[in-house]
Amino acid sequence: MREIKTLSRAEEVDILVAEALKKATASLDLGETKWVVLAVGGYGRQELAPFSDIDLAVIHAGLQQEDVKNLVQKLFYPLWDAKLSLGHTVKSLKESVAFGREDFHWLTSSLDARFLGGDPKFFDAFTKCMVDVAGRKNGRLFLKDLITSSRERWQGFGYAGRQREPELKEAHGGLRDIHAVRWGARVIGRGFETSVTGLEGAVELGLISPEDAIKLVKAEAFLWRLRCFLHESAGRRLDRLTFRFQEAVAEKFFPEKEDALILLGRLLYKSTRDVTRITSSFFGHAGARFLKKSAVSRRGENRLEAPREQLTFDSLLGILRQGRWGLPKLEHLGYEGDLEFLIPGWRNITGLASADANHLHPVDTHSFYTVVEMVDIAEEKGASADISMASEIYKEIVHPDWLLLAALLHDIGKGQTGPHNSTGANLAAGILNSGGIEQHAGETISFLIKHHLTLSHIATRRDLNDDRIIDGLASLVGDGDRLRMLFLLTIADARATGPNVWNTWKSSLVQELFLKTLARLDGKISPDNSLQVNFQEKHFDLLGGDEEVEIMFWAEKGDMGEIAIVAPDRPGLFNRIAGVLSLNHLNVLASKIYTTDDERALEVFKVAAVFEPLISRKTIDHIRKDLNNSLSGHMALSYRMDKLSHRYKKNSEGTPLLTRVVIENGASDDYTIVEIHAMDEIGLLYKITNALFELNLDIHMAKISTFGNEAIDVFYVSDLKGRKITSEEDLGEIEKNILFALSD
């Protein structure tokens, strides 16, 4: 499975070395003495990427100092002149053996030594000596050093599968891991005779399954090719696949494929994960078999191979709650496909390199880290002030599990078309629903995903002293619990992204926004936004008209306008008007009501046309006619509304929202405030106000706001005598009647 390119480069160098060696020995009289020129390290394995170093070694026995010097000079100088990036070692056999006992790097490097010139018999002797060094105490010492040095290497270079810019050679999951398995397998399995791959011995001993051996060979071929492509693209030695070259390398792998980058990411993930798992499991098995228990930490590697149960959200949450400790298990679940089974689409973000350069990790790993950060917040890890405040806030969250799921799923929409937050919110809603998560939880999580960037955007791009901004956010979020969750998700997400994303600068802005909005929500003043109706002189002028029902319309910019209606005040007036407006395809955005002493009502509506670009005079005439008919009992409004709703396609985009009714008696001295969160639909206002009318409630003010597919309608109501509604029973009836009116 070797790459052709490899052989040719190593062969090219072989030819250069052979020529230089021929010239060098021709001018020297070395006689029949024992010496050998070796290719060691990657060159020994014939693995030369375009810009790899070339490591040569001269080993001798009983050669004069002067002769050694001459040989080395005559051999190496021409090679240096040929601009080879050459590393060299000169040792006597005795030195080599002694050094091999101390220096693990030299020992492994000599195990890969390849004969280039000199005395072949001496080469055999050298190999036997080094194999004996490696095989001391049946290879136990070697294995121990191998495991220790690998762990140190992983500490320094990290896990390739977790890196957005993976280190292909030295990281856990990289090429060096495969070398390590080969070395270990050869030493323990005494597999030098079958040194073709070095893996047969390990398979025979049962340290690696035959399938895994094949996977390892495949991963090696892929990583090797990738490294060569990277060198070519970069024009220099580079073993970290930096973002800059990812596209160029992907293009080489998958020419003319649009999603080359995603395909490469997936392949890279699969390969590095395979290598990581197989290496760890090899070390685990070999350690358990050949080393005393104390020498190898048994944590992790073996436990993962416990018999698997089907993953559910319940069992997943058990792992999410463990935070940092659960990370290896999460990665394992992702690798084994369990996450894809529970969360269809997980595969699409697996190994996906985020286009945003601030990201350290591919999307799936970033999602895991967001969960980890969330648990860190919960446990107050990290000394900064914003964390101690965040962890206080975490304690007040009613359903921390929802937050953990939101953290895990917040980027599930990445790699798809469209904005990833709304796409992700829709995907998550479906996933959670089919995973048996209850509807209210699913909706909240989906909401959090949809808005996981909102706080941070508003905080850095909007005037936080502008009440309308705060009001807008307060209406959007709706309650303090959701706002707290959104705040925590914002922090965890940013902290999981990279070191420069979450800093005190940003944290203090987001915190200010959070606290201001929370104060607004806790104060529970009605949501307010720029689409507010303000009574003006022109509205009141209408009261001076002669008709029983007066209608005036003022066009505003776009398809919006204001309609003012004066009519005799009577119960049910508001819902009739709302119905008539809907029948005429007008969407009510806001409204205000004023009642005169002579029992007439002035109702002002801010409306937008649903179909037409503009609201025409004809529409206004229709409204006048319909309203007169309705008020005089000539029009079956409910019937027509029902017929109308069939004409509109149900708003199927986005997550289905659960209807919520919040009744507040403390915020206003004179009125009971009824707040309804519901899926926006045609005739919604009519249905709600009709439900209020049936209970003899008088509507004094209404604020209607729409955010995407969610409508938040607030009504200031009293009974017909102008008193607040206080009895628990009556309040219960209000809620029930509204929920009933809005149920399908």
Place this chain on the structure above:
Amino acid sequence: MKKIEAIIKPFKLEDVKNALNQIDIKGLTVSEVRGFGRQKGHKEIYRGAEYEVDFISKVKVEIMVLDEAVDEVISTIQEAAFTGEIGDGKIFILPAEGAIRIRTGERDKDAL
């Protein structure tokens, strides 16, 4: 030549940048900074626990301009960054000795 440093509210950055573009300012440097002026830091109180906010997040815009452009740049920034609330920020004008474009070695006026 002068160096102009403007400390502004973060959300005003876009407006200031656009306004400066309009008057043909070709380059500026932006940094996220924290500090306090008259708009002192404050204490955030959350459920009884106090969280000191000593410094307020602002954006610093730095521009090098020729003497004759100073007034226009200042009034442009002032207009674009104005909200009328406390904490709108400040503009500082500093004398500058010179400028060099690294790639070409051009100096002063040519380097701006």
